[in-house]
């Protein structure tokens with residue numbers, strides 16, 4: 278079984294549709310970048326020529342009067358306006374294109390993340406996922422902004438510049454072209470190699486720091502109680518320093534790159550200066566054309582300068598792209614059909630189910646179980662014997678290794694995900710309280726429920742003292758463990774599904790409340806109004822607030838429990854031991870025939 282979202286094969290198939298989707302804007306950005314570059318180079322060359330030509334024209338009255346100042350002056354002004362405007366437009370358009378592409382990519386990543394489920398994401402840490410969704414995707418802005426745009430501008434700008442110089446003097450154009458080509462071959466390769474480790478280290482360092490920071494923040498309570506906060510903080514600081522060291526090396530590389538570019542550029546300009554002093558083409562002496570070529574050579578700085586920076590960080594960018602690729606191309610943990618039948622009865626059959634977590638020992642061995650529609654079954658057994666695992670097979674968080682699960686006589690795989698979620702209500706061991714109002718926390722279970730229905734349910738589970746507008750969770754009122762359980766039960770009561778799976782729903786509640794909650798859940802499954810836990814609930818229980826949600830035929834109930842409360846009310850009790858059902862029957866049968874059950878019950 279393949280798990281996790283890391284793969285060794287790369288397709289990056291998502292990149293091309295993404296580029297295609299934003300291609301117009303990206304091309305416009307590229308065009309504006311090229312216009313800005315060419316107008317900058319044109320401005321420098323024309324200004325150089327204009328100054329020299331003006332100076333030379335002023336040597337005699339005749340040449341001074343014959344010289345046309347206006348056209349080049351207009352050209353200088355036009356180019357400077359074009360340069361400013363296109364540079365502004367380029368920044369605007371390229372950043373807009375990048376942000377749009379990243380937005381699309383982020384929503385693609387979310388869409389890819391959701392179907393991965395427990396199987397693929399179970400082993401991933403929260404910080405790691407956050408990192409893939411935020412930092413790795415952000416790093417990809419480098420691909421277009423700092424790599425594609427400067428590189429295309431370099432190639433097109435160089436060709437046009439060399440062609441322009443060749444028009445006056447092919448030999449000097451050859452030198453200029455040769456210098457640019459050599460730089461294009463050496464600088465990227467050199468800085469890719471020099472920056473490879475550091476740029477990967479930077480991506481890795483950021484990831485490690487984020488993960489450790491999230492863990493540190495969410496484990497504050499534990500770290501404080503065990504006096505481990507300082508040690509953990511020191512480890513966190515050390516990670517930050519490692520990350521900063523890679524950043525410092527990359528910054529130094531940028532400096533070295535700039536220095537080297539200035540050196541190459543200076544050498545090129547010097548060589549051109551030496552050559553133009555001997556004449557430009559057939560112009561001997563060269564006159565103002567010497568300045569034109571010299572300033573044209575000077576303008577290559579704009580072409581050369583982004584090369585070293587872009588390639589120093591390329592390895593890190595590719596690393597981030599690979600990690601995003603892993604996420605976007607990971608196959609879903611479980612495949613659901615898009616359309617399927619509807620669950621009506623709620624009959625469940627498990628036939629010869631074997632299951633093991635990837636790389637782990639067998640957890641379930643040949644489990645066979647039948648739950649009749651509207652029946653109630655308790656699954657009991659020691660910690661770690663596989664009870665919760667069995668529930669996660671019923672909800673298709675995992676697939677059995679062998680055997681078959683039937684729902685209303687059809688394989689579980691025949692149902693769409695939406696239908697399965699509608700048909701099965703789960704109260705899991707961990708009830709998540711959202712940082713939202715109590716109303717919103719309840720509406721999660723049934724969006725259509727009215728305030729009267731919500732209030733009635735709250736009264737039933739003994740939370741009638743809380744207002745619906747009361748803010749819960751991280752940013753609001755913290756609920757006690759017992760209150761959180763009651764909230765989970767309230768959510769289950771709000772749902773009208775034919776099947777109810779309960780994973781130790783009353784864990785942490787006192788015996789009296791536990792019995793009360795179980796009576797409530799059993800009444801809900803039988804389609805009765807049920808009793809209320811609070812005094813005010815009695816009145817509300819009489820209302821027909823929940824009438825819509827009550828089913829005539831009753832709901833199929835499967836409840837996992839450690840304790841034997843309410844077992845007498847169960848139609849069937851199964852005892853699971855090391856992944857196998859070792860005893861089954863109703864309460865009276867097990868008391869009579871299965872000694873460990875009788876012993877536990879009497880304890």
Ligand SMILES: Nc1ncnc2c1ncn2[C@@H]1O[C@H](COP(=O)(O)OP(=O)(O)OP(=O)(O)O)[C@@H](O)[C@H]1O
Pocket residue numbers: 399634635637640658659660661662663664665666667
């Ligand atoms: N996602 C997982 N990956 C690998 N092993 C797992 C995973 N979840 C559970 N296990 C292992 O499978 C075994 C059965 O776990 P399970 O949670 O089903 O037991 P349980 O009977 O529900 O226990 P408890 O009563 O304590 O909740 C345990 O050994 C557990 O460590």
